[in-house]
Amino acid sequence: MGPVPTSFGKRRGGPQTLPASPGGMDDKEYVGFATLPNQVHRKSVKKGFDFTLMVAGESGLGKSTLVNSLFLTDLYRDRKLLGAEERIMQTVEITKHAVDIEEKGVRLRLTIVDTPGFGDAVNNTECWKPVAEYIDQQFEQYFRDESGLNRKNIQDNRVHCCLYFISPFGHGLRPLDVEFMKALHQRVNIVPILAKADTLTPPEVDH
Numbered sequence: 001m002g003p004v005p006t007s008f009g010k011r012r013g014g015p016q017t018l019p020a021s022p023g024g025m026d027d028k029e030y031v032g033f034a035t036l037p038n039q040v041h042r043k044s045v046k047k048g049f050d051f052t053l054m055v056a057g058e059s060g061l062g063k064s065t066l067v068n069s070l071f072l073t074d075l076y077r078d079r080k081l082l083g084a085e086e087r088i089m090q091t092v093e094i095t096k097h098a099v100d101i102e103e104k105g106v107r108l109r110l111t112i113v114d115t116p117g118f119g120d121a122v123n124n125t126e127c128w129k130p131v132a133e134y135i136d137q138q139f140e141q142y143f144r145d146e147s148g149l150n151r152k153n154i155q156d157n158r159v160h161c162c163l164y165f166i167s168p169f170g171h172g173l174r175p176l177d178v179e180f181m182k183a184l185h186q187r188v189n190i191v192p193i194l195a196k197a198d199t200l201t202p203p204e205v206d207h
Contacts, residue, residue: 048107050156052138054188055112056131056180057165058119061195066163067112073099075112092117092130113159119176128180135159135187162188165195168204 055063068074075097097112115131138158145154162184166177181190194200 045106048109050109050111052111052113052157052159052161054115054131054135054159054162055165056115056118056162057193057195058167059116061165061167063114063163063165066193071099071101071110073101075099092127094130094134111157124176126179127176128183131180132183132187135184139187159188162190163193164190165193168194168196168200 053067055067057063064075093116095114095116097114099110099112101108101110113134118127118131121127135158142154142156142158145151164177164180166173181192184190
């Protein structure tokens, strides 16, 4: 007696197709694993999404202008501009700006993490360390929340992307730029941006 065919095995005679809805029901009434993608999509759209974007680079490269242009908002209306002497003495800080954005019924909770003071001092040795420590702290906090008993209302504050602004003044990358990207490329997705590239000629951009 040969093997008994099962419904999970492959059959000869052509490709298999999913069974039709039982009783001729519509797709909206059909309950099965085939509707899981739609269920996950509806749940995600209803709940909304969290996205944390970090911007890093020295002052005056247009970080605030780019962020406001990308999301059509003004996140830095209360920003205080520092003088030259204050910038020299300033240490690297981590500041957060949160805003809720809705587009075609989809809600996005956007958090912008700024790094004022980065690259502005005379001695910028290891000024990327506070940024790396902040990213590690957010990963550790999310891991602790996921390991806890109550995981219903977990806030995802992990940094999902980092826009790193490269100064157009000078020749190539500075040692600080190289050290920053080498230290953080395994922690977060880095998008290098050549700041104010529209003021440069094509040969200057190539070099």
